[in-house]
Amino acid sequence: MIGTAIFKIGEEVGNVGQFGRFVWRSAVTSMQSIAKSDIYPLIWVQMLAIGVRSVPVIMITGAFVGMTLAIQAYDQLAGMGLEEHLGVLINISVVKELGPVLAAVMLAGRVGGALTAELGTMKVTEQIDAIESMGTDPVKYLVAPRVLACLLLTPVLIIYADLLGIIGGWFVSVIHLHINARAYWSFSANGVELYDVVCGIIKGFFFGGALAVISCYKGFNCKEGARGVGQACTDAFVMSFISILALDFVMVVIFKALYSIFWPIRSLV
Amino acid sequence: MIMNTEQQTTNNGQQSVKPDDGLIVLKNLTKRFGNNVVLDDISLAIEKGKTTVVIGPSGCGKSVLLKHMIVLMRPTTGEVYFKNQRIDNLDDLSLTGARAHFGYLFQAGALFDSLSVAENIMFPVRQHCQISRFSAVEELVRNKLKMVGLDGLQHFYPANLSGGQRKRVALARAIALDPEVILYDEPTTGLDPIRSDVINELILKLKGELGVTSVAVTHDMKSAYKIADRIVMLHNGKIIADGDADYIRNHPDLIVQQFIKGEISKKELEQLRKASASSAIRLPCDIED
Numbered sequence: 001m002i003g004t005a006i007f008k009i010g011e012e013v014g015n016v017g018q019f020g021r022f023v024w025r026s027a028v029t030s031m032q033s034i035a036k037s038d039i040y041p042l043i044w045v046q047m048l049a050i051g052v053r054s055v056p057v058i059m060i061t062g063a064f065v066g067m068t069l070a071i072q073a074y075d076q077l078a079g080m081g082l083e084e085h086l087g088v089l090i091n092i093s094v095v096k097e098l099g100p101v102l103a104a105v106m107l108a109g110r111v112g113g114a115l116t117a118e119l120g121t122m123k124v125t126e127q128i129d130a131i132e133s134m135g136t137d138p139v140k141y142l143v144a145p146r147v148l149a150c151l152l153l154t155p156v157l158i159i160y161a162d163l164l165g166i167i168g169g170w171f172v173s174v175i176h177l178h179i180n181a182r183a184y185w186s187f188s189a190n191g192v193e194l195y196d197v198v199c200g201i202i203k204g205f206f207f208g209g210a211l212a213v214i215s216c217y218k219g220f221n222c223k224e225g226a227r228g229v230g231q232a233c234t235d236a237f238v239m240s241f242i243s244i245l246a247l248d249f250v251m252v253v254i255f256k257a258l259y260s261i262f263w264p265i266r267s268l269v
Numbered sequence: 270m271i272m273n274t275e276q277q278t279t280n281n282g283q284q285s286v287k288p289d290d291g292l293i294v295l296k297n298l299t300k301r302f303g304n305n306v307v308l309d310d311i312s313l314a315i316e317k318g319k320t321t322v323v324i325g326p327s328g329c330g331k332s333v334l335l336k337h338m339i340v341l342m343r344p345t346t347g348e349v350y351f352k353n354q355r356i357d358n359l360d361d362l363s364l365t366g367a368r369a370h371f372g373y374l375f376q377a378g379a380l381f382d383s384l385s386v387a388e389n390i391m392f393p394v395r396q397h398c399q400i401s402r403f404s405a406v407e408e409l410v411r412n413k414l415k416m417v418g419l420d421g422l423q424h425f426y427p428a429n430l431s432g433g434q435r436k437r438v439a440l441a442r443a444i445a446l447d448p449e450v451i452l453y454d455e456p457t458t459g460l461d462p463i464r465s466d467v468i469n470e471l472i473l474k475l476k477g478e479l480g481v482t483s484v485a486v487t488h489d490m491k492s493a494y495k496i497a498d499r500i501v502m503l504h505n506g507k508i509i510a511d512g513d514a515d516y517i518r519n520h521p522d523l524i525v526q527q528f529i530k531g532e533i534s535k536k537e538l539e540q541l542r543k544a545s546a547s548s549a550i551r552l553p554c555d556i557e558d
Contacts, residue, residue: 122381129341130379134393134446135368137361 033144042145051153062161066168084183088191094165103161104207108240112215116236119219120229147212154208211240288350290314298347309506320483322493325503331486372443372451378435380427387423413441433464453485
């Protein structure tokens with residue numbers, strides 16, 4: 001029993017070390033690849049698959065987040081006679097938290113799952129070995145374009161989610177709940193700062209990088225067979241989801257501390 | 270190297286090798302996966318310009334041995350040499366140069382699904398050569414496909430090819446850079462006898478025309494006898510027989526004889542018959558018609 005437990009702990013520590021090395025290697029290779037134009041066609045292909053094809057689902061997610069927030073918050077604010085402040089609550093929630101996090105979670109499911117399944121299948125059919133056997137670094141050829149595409153496009157997709165979240169919130173608040181449009185936008189403009197929007201977009205770089213590296217790692221270390229690929233996809237999503245939430249927490253703490261240093265007083269209403 | 274009859278390994282005789290004994294040298298190679306020892310202190314020197322065939326039962330470590338030759342796997346202990354230079358301790362970047370001298374035919378072809386036949390064959394060329402004229406690469410692809418008898422399939426995708434065609438395209442890709450060494454992992458597995466013979470002829474043709482050094486892993490004895498200058502048999506992670514085709518045919522070891530004749534041992538046969546008889550016991554449930 002004790003021996004098995006020690007073996008399992010040793011194995012987990014080994015896995016963490018292996019993951020750390022993979023993250024480091026991916027980061028270094030991706031940074032080096034930026035300077036090499038031969039990788040650009042591979043990045044364009046990934047940008048199309050990861051970015052462009054994710055736009056509809058990200059926009060739908062953003063729109064529903066904004067609309068749902070409006071419905072949920074209206075009664076409470078109306079009870080206090082603050083319904084015209086609904087725009088601040090919706091828009092600040094969307095651009096700071098819900099837009100980036102839900103867009104990233106949606107990407108972890110759509111893009112992360114596809115990356116893991118594709119690389120996992122390549123692994124079990126020896127295509128990754130084939131790349132290596134031909135003297136090509138599979139991390140450079142397969143991982144770097146995907147990581148760079150996710151890094152560059154997740155913030156852009158978050159902007160789309162924010163935009164549609166704002167439009168969705170406006171639609172329900174102004175068109176359906178008949179809040180004065182002028183007051184809605186005026187309070188929103190006062191409450192939401194450029195800093196909030198930028199913080200949300202910066203989160204996108206980290207979320208995108210994390211989900212790409214985790215998905216590629218799980219694909220590269222996929223076990224044999226259909227079950228192995230399925231398990232790798234599940235693991236990749238769970239690990240990406242937890243990483244997104246953990247990174248979000250860490251970044252909120254950092255951004256809040258920075259804000260307190262530069263702008264000590266702030267009120268939402 | 271091909272040894273004369275006196276030198277040929279008869280029984281568990283692990284020979285000692287030096288890095289300059291062959292083009293590829295495996296020295297005291299051991300590979301473990303957890304507690305499972307797949308290769309146990311293997312020493313083997315592959316002679317330049319010859320075809321060495323590694324035979325052995327399924328799961329005995331033949332493919333693992335092949336992957337060590339190009340360092341797709343790293344040994345638990347032991348050393349791998351290519352052209353007298355140790356390569357198993359090199360990092361992936363440093364291995365790039367050595368790997369460009371190899372072509373590797375994977376068991377299922379390992380063609381890239383998302384690339385066409387032509388793009389698959391161009392892949393190693395694009396990675397290792399500065400291409401000044403695209404027409405030159407197209408010409409190279411046509412030549413390689415002609416060599417394997419598949420000219421005209423350039424624009425097909427792997428999913429549209431039969432098993433035999435996929436293997437031949439994979440072979441065309443493996444020879445795209447005119448490698449010094451070609452490693453074949455089960456080149457005839459899953460093919461009908463005619464297609465198997467086509468692959469065997471291609472292997473002989475490549476040896477004749479390009480003078481390549483080949484290492485093939487197989488359990489197809491017909492193929493082994495046809496293409497091999499030397500046959501090495503693995504069993505339980507060790508080399509139990511090593512010599513030319515005639516030597517292997519007349520090898521005194523019972524395990525070798527059973528393998529090359531494709532016969533089950535009397536003991537295993539008895540166990541199988543007993544198991545068959547016991548499986549005739551009725552199931553503890555009724556199966557509806």
